[in-house]
Amino acid sequence: xxxxxxWVIALVIVALLGGVGLLRHMLRSPEPDVQSVVPARxxxxxxxxxxxxxxxxSLGSDDGLDAAQGNAPIAAExxxxxxxxxxxxxxxxxxxxxxxxxxxxxxxxxxxxxPADAGGADAGPTPPVSGAALSVSFTGSAxxxxxxxxxxxxxxxxxDPNLGFARFPPSALLAYPDNGGLNTDQGTITxxxxxxxxxxxxxxxxxxxxxxxxxxxxxxVAMGPTFIRxxxxxxxxxxxxxxxxxxxxxxxxxxxxxxWGDELMSLYIDGSLKDQEPYTADVVIPPDAMLFVxxxxxxxxxxxxxNQGTVSMQGFNIYPRVLTPEEVALLASVPPPxx
Numbered sequence: 001x002x003x004x005x006x007w008v009i010a011l012v013i014v015a016l017l018g019g020v021g022l023l024r025h026m027l028r029s030p031e032p033d034v035q036s037v038v039p040a041r042x043x044x045x046x047x048x049x050x051x052x053x054x055x056x057x058s059l060g061s062d063d064g065l066d067a068a069q070g071n072a073p074i075a076a077e078x079x080x081x082x083x084x085x086x087x088x089x090x091x092x093x094x095x096x097x098x099x100x101x102x103x104x105x106x107x108x109x110x111x112x113x114x115p116a117d118a119g120g121a122d123a124g125p126t127p128p129v130s131g132a133a134l135s136v137s138f139t140g141s142a143x144x145x146x147x148x149x150x151x152x153x154x155x156x157x158x159x160d161p162n163l164g165f166a167r168f169p170p171s172a173l174l175a176y177p178d179n180g181g182l183n184t185d186q187g188t189i190t191x192x193x194x195x196x197x198x199x200x201x202x203x204x205x206x207x208x209x210x211x212x213x214x215x216x217x218x219x220x221v222a223m224g225p226t227f228i229r230x231x232x233x234x235x236x237x238x239x240x241x242x243x244x245x246x247x248x249x250x251x252x253x254x255x256x257x258x259x260w261g262d263e264l265m266s267l268y269i270d271g272s273l274k275d276q277e278p279y280t281a282d283v284v285i286p287p288d289a290m291l292f293v294x295x296x297x298x299x300x301x302x303x304x305x306x307n308q309g310t311v312s313m314q315g316f317n318i319y320p321r322v323l324t325p326e327e328v329a330l331l332a333s334v335p336p337p338x339x
Contacts, residue, residue, distance in 0.1 A: 127317050128334055129327045133181030134318040136293070138166035144316075148176045152290060165314035165336060167196065168205075168294035170306065180291030181318055182210055184219060184283040186261030188323040189230075191316040192336045193256055195248045197309035199225035205309045206296035207256075210285055217284050221258065223311070230258040230267060234281035242267040244274035255315075255332035261322040271332030273325060291318075 125137055126145070136144030140161030142154040153175040158167035168174070182189075189208055197203055207228075208221035218233040229243025242265045246254060257268040260279065267275040290297070294313050314336050323331075 127315065128330050129317075129319070129323065131319060131321070132317045133183070133187075133320045134176060134291075134316075136316045137164065138314045138316065139164040142166065142174055146181055146318075148178050148181045148291075150177075151175060152177050157294075165192075165194075165312045166294070167310065167312045169310045170308040173295045173297075174293045175290040175295075175297075176293065177290060178287060179210060179285060179289055180293070181320065182219070182291055183320040184210075184260075184285055186259075186320070186322055188257060188259040188319040188321065188328075189221060189317070190255070190257040190319075190323075190328065190331050192253050192314045193223070193228075194251065194253045194312040195223070195225070195309065196311055197225075199248070201225075201309070203307060203309035205294075205311050206292065206298075207294060207311070207313070209292040209296055210289060211292075211297070212285055212289065219283055219285070221256070228256060228267075228269070230260075230265060232260065232265065232279055232283060234279070235284050236281050238281065240277065240279040241265065242275040242277050244269055253312075253336045257323070257328045257331065259322045259328075266322075268325075268328045268332070271329040 125139070127135055132146060134144055134146040134148050136142060136149075138159065140159050142151050142157060143149055151174055153173050155174075156169060156172040157174060158169070159165075160167070191207070193207065195205075204222055204224050206220065206222050208219070210219045212218065216233055216235050216237040218231070220231045220233075222229065222231070223246075226245055226247065227243060228246050229241050231239060231241040233239050242258065244267055246269055248254070255268075255270050257271075259266045263278055263280065265277050265279055266273060293316060294311065296308065315331075315334075317331070
């Protein structure tokens, strides 16, 4: 056999073998995509339209509100990120550590749960709309009326008993037990608030936080220099909310109200409806979770106190139902005592 013939035969054999391999690859079932089979441990952020508060014109100028609030996925079962209170406090208040995330000053011992600066025992004036599950006037005290009227933590608040409000600096901590009586199925939050920081600073303020230990199931009210919103993260991990731009003058107080129920969220500023958005799915919070007011349990890694501004608050109410627009207007018609 000639040398040239041997080369031709070799090339034919190689071609045949290559064709067989290609055919096997084409006939073989494709391997499944690992990402499609193994779900992520924490749901990715699933922002529905309007989670910042409906229409684009209502977003104000606080585009970084979410980032500054530390809204990032939270490890579902990591004790390092949840920042639970010590076992001694859990024993005194079963499950009281639910939802805490990183504040080192939360939970030294059961006896110190409510320090002296919680103020006196007077719950203050009664709001003009009855039926609140929790009502705190902040007239010299963080104590209120309702089943969850005594706070578990009240640290770093400054009270002005003469004018009747509480000042919440960045390091303040105020938490009420058992969800503060908040009903995630339907309810209304109302309060007066005054911004106390330079609006040129990129700060935000947590006004209400009710958290689970995961990215899903959260209810939060927060504000930036010119924006305020209610954010509801349902059990599917989808963020849904209402919000509005708000202009602050020197020493200006504004009345805030937000309600949810029958798959509709509403937000009011000074008694006027500013935004409405539909929502889906439930928010499921453990019944013994803490409700944080004017403060946040977030630690430094979660954009905590060092990114928080200072506000004053008064007339804080939680209702277990959706208030009518007339009831919201009535609450907003009673000016804060400092005016």
